[in-house]
Amino acid sequence: MEKIKRTVFFVSDGTALTVAALGNSLLSQFENVEFTEKRIPFLNNERSAYDAVEKINQQAQKDGVRPLVFTTIIDQHLAEIVHTANAYCLPYFETFLAPLEKELGVSSLHLAGRSHGMDNDTYKRRIDGINYTLAHDDGISYKDLDKADVILIAVSRCGKTPTSLYLAMQFGLKVANFPLVEQDLQQERLSSKLLEHRAKLFGLTISPERLSHIREERRAGGVYSHIDTCRREIFAAEDLMDKSGIAYINSSKKSIEEIAAKIIQIKKIKI
Amino acid sequence: MEKIKRTVFFVSDGTALTVAALGNSLLSQFENVEFTEKRIPFLNNERSAYDAVEKINQQAQKDGVRPLVFTTIIDQHLAEIVHTANAYCLPYFETFLAPLEKELGVSSLHLAGRSHGMDNDTYKRRIDGINYTLAHDDGISYKDLDKADVILIAVSRCGKTPTSLYLAMQFGLKVANFPLVEQDLQQERLSSKLLEHRAKLFGLTISPERLSHIREERRAGGVYSHIDTCRREIFAAEDLMDKSGIAYINSSKKSIEEIAAKIIQIKKIKI
Numbered sequence: 001m002e003k004i005k006r007t008v009f010f011v012s013d014g015t016a017l018t019v020a021a022l023g024n025s026l027l028s029q030f031e032n033v034e035f036t037e038k039r040i041p042f043l044n045n046e047r048s049a050y051d052a053v054e055k056i057n058q059q060a061q062k063d064g065v066r067p068l069v070f071t072t073i074i075d076q077h078l079a080e081i082v083h084t085a086n087a088y089c090l091p092y093f094e095t096f097l098a099p100l101e102k103e104l105g106v107s108s109l110h111l112a113g114r115s116h117g118m119d120n121d122t123y124k125r126r127i128d129g130i131n132y133t134l135a136h137d138d139g140i141s142y143k144d145l146d147k148a149d150v151i152l153i154a155v156s157r158c159g160k161t162p163t164s165l166y167l168a169m170q171f172g173l174k175v176a177n178f179p180l181v182e183q184d185l186q187q188e189r190l191s192s193k194l195l196e197h198r199a200k201l202f203g204l205t206i207s208p209e210r211l212s213h214i215r216e217e218r219r220a221g222g223v224y225s226h227i228d229t230c231r232r233e234i235f236a237a238e239d240l241m242d243k244s245g246i247a248y249i250n251s252s253k254k255s256i257e258e259i260a261a262k263i264i265q266i267k268k269i270k271i
Numbered sequence: 272m273e274k275i276k277r278t279v280f281f282v283s284d285g286t287a288l289t290v291a292a293l294g295n296s297l298l299s300q301f302e303n304v305e306f307t308e309k310r311i312p313f314l315n316n317e318r319s320a321y322d323a324v325e326k327i328n329q330q331a332q333k334d335g336v337r338p339l340v341f342t343t344i345i346d347q348h349l350a351e352i353v354h355t356a357n358a359y360c361l362p363y364f365e366t367f368l369a370p371l372e373k374e375l376g377v378s379s380l381h382l383a384g385r386s387h388g389m390d391n392d393t394y395k396r397r398i399d400g401i402n403y404t405l406a407h408d409d410g411i412s413y414k415d416l417d418k419a420d421v422i423l424i425a426v427s428r429c430g431k432t433p434t435s436l437y438l439a440m441q442f443g444l445k446v447a448n449f450p451l452v453e454q455d456l457q458q459e460r461l462s463s464k465l466l467e468h469r470a471k472l473f474g475l476t477i478s479p480e481r482l483s484h485i486r487e488e489r490r491a492g493g494v495y496s497h498i499d500t501c502r503r504e505i506f507a508a509e510d511l512m513d514k515s516g517i518a519y520i521n522s523s524k525k526s527i528e529e530i531a532a533k534i535i536q537i538k539k540i541k542i
Binding site: 022256258 | 275277293302304359364366368371377379395398402430436531532
């Protein structure tokens, strides 16, 4: 069956990141449609609104079918301009803002660009989280582990670094991560420096097949990526975590966002 | 004027990250309401749906007013269970999925947890981006700059590292960043190793007052954070970038997301 094709615009007075994430969660439900995505961020004056309309109309003409347009535009006047385009609009703010005002019994500000507002405390927290996490990546340092919000452990290439950085970036958490190395696995116990902070420890695991695949892409054809090595390391790591009473999750089929959200949920971390 | 108080739940069959970002963009429009946020991620079976209802109802009783509940739940049966809670629901999927099916002329999958689906290519791109960016943070290496998607330059503490990591994490971009040091500023030109890649260069600047504040938090009371030092460095850096024809933006009042989105827009980077 041939796929239907459709162009999608994500139009926002801010970064357009949220509306794109949102739109994608809807579009992912349509398997037989091939979507081409375009973003129009920072739409915050009449000129950029008319430019957007022109761009959308040109696309409609080129495609022979009207594009989908997901919007998050607070300014009603600008939103109305965008809605004159030859497109099927899915306007988030217009749909929910008025009912929300009614429910809350107060009117809203209708001010654009507030969703990622620069708030000094949040900014500082994120920067501190990132700095801590970079300074405690991949076993670099055992210093200040009492300040960590969570300490990740896993064998090499399970996704410790991206998960740690995501937690720092997104939630301002301080994350340390340590590789489970041959010595840990052979001794069947973690170093006492980590066990001191048992409540903060959390493990990642992965299917041996996927680990082998990831390692192969990095360093092909060696013992390091061999399926037997991966199998042995993963079994030993899971065994060690089971014995030490350390919770872990399998990262094989999860995105970084999902792993991060699971860790927060399981460790009941305040964010 | 005393603030109205209201509890908000973000309920999702996925990470609840998108629905929270979305909900927050709406809630930020209400200045006179103090929202307390709670997340319920990974709601993907009847039991977790009924648990959510109970949690919401308990909160309603405690608050004496029904909570707001933003949802992104694809499974209609589970969504209906959640909607039985004593709450004001803002259901994203239910609102937009049916009209979208009609517009596209096809029915959707109604499958949960697809929005962050683990796609091997995307995962690999992100990991490669993160690894490259970590290996090229803060002037560590001039190697492989031809592989960079963008090269950020700025004086110390303008937000190079978080911006670089965000671009890598979110979009799988390879980002190198270099501090503008005393030598660059005095010579009024960049090193030739960077100028070779002029098309990839992009600058960050900041207000001297904000820079001084940020530096003060890191290392208090020295020349480094003194307003005169900051003023001199910023003026020299902007002058250098102007003369070299390098575009830059002021990061003072912008979130990391906004800086990243601006860079992508200005440099017309394919994402």
